[in-house]
Amino acid sequence: MEVYPPGAAFIRGEGTTPQECEESAWAKYQHALNCSDGSGSHDWEARGYRNGAGFCSRCGTFGSQVFTGEQLGQFCRICGTGTTYHWDTDKTAGTTTFLCEKHYKTHKPTCHSSHNRPLAQLLAELLDEDS
Secondary structure, eight states, X not given: OEEOOTTOSBEEOOOSSHHHHHHHHHHHHHHHHTOTTSSSOOOEEOTTOOSSOEEETTTOOEESSOXXXXXXXXXXXXXXXXXXSEEEEETTTTEEEEEOHHHHHHHXXXXXXXXXXXXXHHHHHHHHHHO
């Protein structure tokens, strides 16, 4: 069973019956609400997520939208605004660039490699055979 309660973005309750799943989810939710240091707040870590999500280092709770683009050091390559909206990694160059929602539609990267587009490669091969 998966639940999305306030104070925890996602909790999976596991068990062999619906009752066990609900009890498991409830126990995890109580654990999240009473994070181990007793402060009522979590110590968020991004753990490689770029979409603003994170995990509490103390209780393991998963949270969405706990980081901003600014906090993650992710800035739109067009306007410089912090963003978690879109990123593109160039594995050859070892670089990652970011685009905010406003600039994504007009500046999104185009994929020219047929290696990444097998249907385009197949179509090109079929058209070459017909010539």
